[in-house]
Amino acid sequence: MRDLQLPQTVTAAVEGANVPPLPQVLLRLIQLLDDESSTVDSLAAVVSQDPALSARILTAANSAAFCRSTPASDIKSCVSLLGIRLVRSMATCLAVKRLFDSEPGTVAADLTDFWHHSLLVAETSRALAAATGYPHPGEAYLAGLLHDVGQLVLMSALGEQYAWLLSQAGDEDKLAELERTSLSTDHCEVGTWLADQWQLDSGLADAILFHHASAEEIVTASKLPRLVWFADVLARGVRGLAPFEELGATLFDTDASFEPGRILTRALDHVQVIATAMGITAQPEPEDAPAQRTLPNVTVLAPAHEPHDADRALAERVRDMAVMHPLQQDLHELTSETELLNALRESARILFELPRMGFLLIDRDSGDLSGRDIAGQAAIFRQTRVPRGSDAGLATRAIADRDVRSSFDDARPARESLLDRQLARAFDSEGVLSVPMVGKRRTVGVMLFALGHPAHARLRRRTPWLLNFGRIGGVCVEAWQDATASRKQAEDEAAAAFRRQARRIVHEAGNPLGIIKSYLRILDQKLPENSEVRHELDVLREEIDRVAGIVRRMNEVPTPTGAATSVAVNALIRELLALYDAPLFGDRGITVTSRLGEDTENAGCDPDSLKQILVNLWKNAAEATPRGGRFEISVLDGVVQNGRRYVEIRMEDSGAGMPDEAIRNLSFPDQAHSSADRGHGLSIVGSIAARIGCRISCRSKAGVGTTLSLLLPCVQVS
Numbered sequence: 001m002r003d004l005q006l007p008q009t010v011t012a013a014v015e016g017a018n019v020p021p022l023p024q025v026l027l028r029l030i031q032l033l034d035d036e037s038s039t040v041d042s043l044a045a046v047v048s049q050d051p052a053l054s055a056r057i058l059t060a061a062n063s064a065a066f067c068r069s070t071p072a073s074d075i076k077s078c079v080s081l082l083g084i085r086l087v088r089s090m091a092t093c094l095a096v097k098r099l100f101d102s103e104p105g106t107v108a109a110d111l112t113d114f115w116h117h118s119l120l121v122a123e124t125s126r127a128l129a130a131a132t133g134y135p136h137p138g139e140a141y142l143a144g145l146l147h148d149v150g151q152l153v154l155m156s157a158l159g160e161q162y163a164w165l166l167s168q169a170g171d172e173d174k175l176a177e178l179e180r181t182s183l184s185t186d187h188c189e190v191g192t193w194l195a196d197q198w199q200l201d202s203g204l205a206d207a208i209l210f211h212h213a214s215a216e217e218i219v220t221a222s223k224l225p226r227l228v229w230f231a232d233v234l235a236r237g238v239r240g241l242a243p244f245e246e247l248g249a250t251l252f253d254t255d256a257s258f259e260p261g262r263i264l265t266r267a268l269d270h271v272q273v274i275a276t277a278m279g280i281t282a283q284p285e286p287e288d289a290p291a292q293r294t295l296p297n298v299t300v301l302a303p304a305h306e307p308h309d310a311d312r313a314l315a316e317r318v319r320d321m322a323v324m325h326p327l328q329q330d331l332h333e334l335t336s337e338t339e340l341l342n343a344l345r346e347s348a349r350i351l352f353e354l355p356r357m358g359f360l361l362i363d364r365d366s367g368d369l370s371g372r373d374i375a376g377q378a379a380i381f382r383q384t385r386v387p388r389g390s391d392a393g394l395a396t397r398a399i400a401d402r403d404v405r406s407s408f409d410d411a412r413p414a415r416e417s418l419l420d421r422q423l424a425r426a427f428d429s430e431g432v433l434s435v436p437m438v439g440k441r442r443t444v445g446v447m448l449f450a451l452g453h454p455a456h457a458r459l460r461r462r463t464p465w466l467l468n469f470g471r472i473g474g475v476c477v478e479a480w481q482d483a484t485a486s487r488k489q490a491e492d493e494a495a496a497a498f499r500r501q502a503r504r505i506v507h508e509a510g511n512p513l514g515i516i517k518s519y520l521r522i523l524d525q526k527l528p529e530n531s532e533v534r535h536e537l538d539v540l541r542e543e544i545d546r547v548a549g550i551v552r553r554m555n556e557v558p559t560p561t562g563a564a565t566s567v568a569v570n571a572l573i574r575e576l577l578a579l580y581d582a583p584l585f586g587d588r589g590i591t592v593t594s595r596l597g598e599d600t601e602n603a604g605c606d607p608d609s610l611k612q613i614l615v616n617l618w619k620n621a622a623e624a625t626p627r628g629g630r631f632e633i634s635v636l637d638g639v640v641q642n643g644r645r646y647v648e649i650r651m652e653d654s655g656a657g658m659p660d661e662a663i664r665n666l667s668f669p670d671q672a673h674s675s676a677d678r679g680h681g682l683s684i685v686g687s688i689a690a691r692i693g694c695r696i697s698c699r700s701k702a703g704v705g706t707t708l709s710l711l712l713p714c715v716q717v718s
Contacts, residue, residue, distance in 0.1 A: 020152065149191045172212065208228075354433070403436070626656075
């Protein structure tokens with residue numbers, strides 16, 4: 001069942017829950033992130049060893065900020081989508097968050113046994129999937145890893161209330177009964193609700209939901225829930241069931257070679273290898289403790305609490321990183337405003353348990369406060385524009401006072417701002433928290449968070465941290481905006497310098513072109529009236545005018561599009577061949593065959609642009625074709641595609657073939673990056689073709705040749 005509904009009180013609590021990872025795994029992740037040789041695969045492997053880290057990464061990757069049409073449902077794709085920089089900032093925030101949670105009076109948990117059990121179920125699920133022919137063992141691993149994630153969420157969300165339930169439960173089955181009695185739900189449903197939020201496959205969510213079903217019930221489920229259920233039973237050593245071999249045969253129709261005990265032993269060995277590599281050792285248990293403890297071991301910290309060794313190492317790591325400094329450093333490395341704001345969202349979610357937020361930024365030119373161009377937030381932010389100097393409520397007051405402001409402050413204006421009410425409605429919250437983003441030289445905007453009374457009470461003592469977080473965000477956004485403005489200024493200056501140089505070139509090139517044209521005019525006057533050379537001279541003058549037009553356009557930004565006219569394509573190609581056949585093909589020993597007829601239908605395009613396309617393509621073909629090769633060109637009119645008529649120009653050469661990069665330059669000219677002349681010429685062809693509505697297709701084979709087809713929309717000859 002998708003979109004499982006939890007009791008409202010539980011939903012409100014778990015939405016902002018900050019699921020704690022095992023400190024040893026978190027420390028290993030931070031160490032890997034500091035190693036420049038680390039890959040996405042190595043990072044995903046570490047994240048996949050901890051259910052809390054996996055839950056955090058899945059939540060971030062499937063958030064609205066990334067606007068994916070298809071949910072990311074495996075850890076590697078999630079890490080790849082988020083990027084190493086964002087994963088690093090999330091890991092840093094999780095480490096800093098453990099400093100918050102180590103304060104006296106807070107609930108702390110030793111997750112070692114829980115981690116061992118989750119990883120053991122994951123490894124066993126994957127091995128069972130392979131042994132029984134399930135086609136997606138990675139999916140089985142993820143389902144096994146997350147099968148008890150609901151316990152972590154409830155522990156983080158409900159604190160002492162859930163700690164009491166854990167203390168009363170001897171095993172998971174008893175815990176599920178206590179959860180249903182006390183909360184009207186259980187950790188199976190909470191974990192499934194979370195999987196639904198990530199939009200994971202329904203079979204995976206069902207595996208979480210049904211892992212405490214009875215043996216009689218689980219037989220009727222699909223295979224993935226059966227795999228995880230059986231892996232959990234094996235890992236917990238549940239008694240009172242049929243022998244495991246018999247149970248496996250019932251669930252998976254296996255033969256005598258199926259040995260669940262051996263599968264479990266290998267999985268245990270694998271988990272032990274991972275635990276040893278991570279430096280994870282199980283805590284000693286009292287003699288009367290259950291043989292297989294799998295639940296988080298929670299305590300309320302006393303003032304003299306002695307931290308765990310891994311927590312001490314993590315705290316030292318954080319101190320070495322100067323607490324918030326690495327976050328700022330990580331944010332500075334992000335390369336776009338969208339990436340930066342997404343990192344701030346995830347950082348706020350981890351550090352302050354504030355899952356719903358938005359941004360309003362100050363426009364550098366007008367001074368207005370707006371969220372118009374910021375993706376991944378509610379529509380009200382995109383629609384908001386507050387003029388400079390206006391009082392629009394908490395957002396503008398936080399900026400003016402350079403301090404945190406909220407709907408629950410003791411000193412509030414008599415009249416509530418309607419914008420504050422709109423934002424609270426958009427957040428579906430009781431109120432709004434506003435944190436100014438103060439840069440080094442100016443305030444750049446404000447962060448706005450959904451806020452309820454419980455969160456307000458919790459955050460009152462963290463106001464300095466919120467202010468510092470706002471400053472970090474402000475400094476990073478300011479630096480990014482300054483860098484963007486500097487790049488634009490440099491680009492504008494380079495463009496201005498190019499235009500000045502282009503004007504000089506246009507002026508200098510215009511003189512010799514004018515002289516050549518005048519000389520041709522004198523030569524024309526000296527020729528006999530009926531000389532056949534006169535036509536060639538006319539073609540030369542047209543080409544000189546075309547070249548002069550190309551040179552003139554060098555200093556025009558953007559390049560103007562020539563007016564579309566009715567072009568007789570066969571006649572135009574004959575004229576060009578008269579000029580370019582010998583210098584391009586004949587002198588290289590390349591045979592040219594032309595199949596040109598009468599122009600019954602003309603092309604509707606700019607003739608100079610078509611000439612530029614053809615000359616560039618002919619030059620490219622001549623350079624690619626060896627001596628003794630051939631070049632063929634033909635024109636076919638009346639070609640119909642999708643109900644529209646075209647004139648087709650088809651060209652075929654026997655050259656070396658066109659490399660992939662050249663084809664990309666022809667098809668995607670905006671992405672052309674080759675500095676070679678051929679690549680540059682083809683990107684010009686692609687740009688001009690797109691501008692005049694010419695459709696180009698290409699077939700090319702190395703050592704055989706290239707065939708190009710140009711489709712030009714045609715106009716009927718009257």
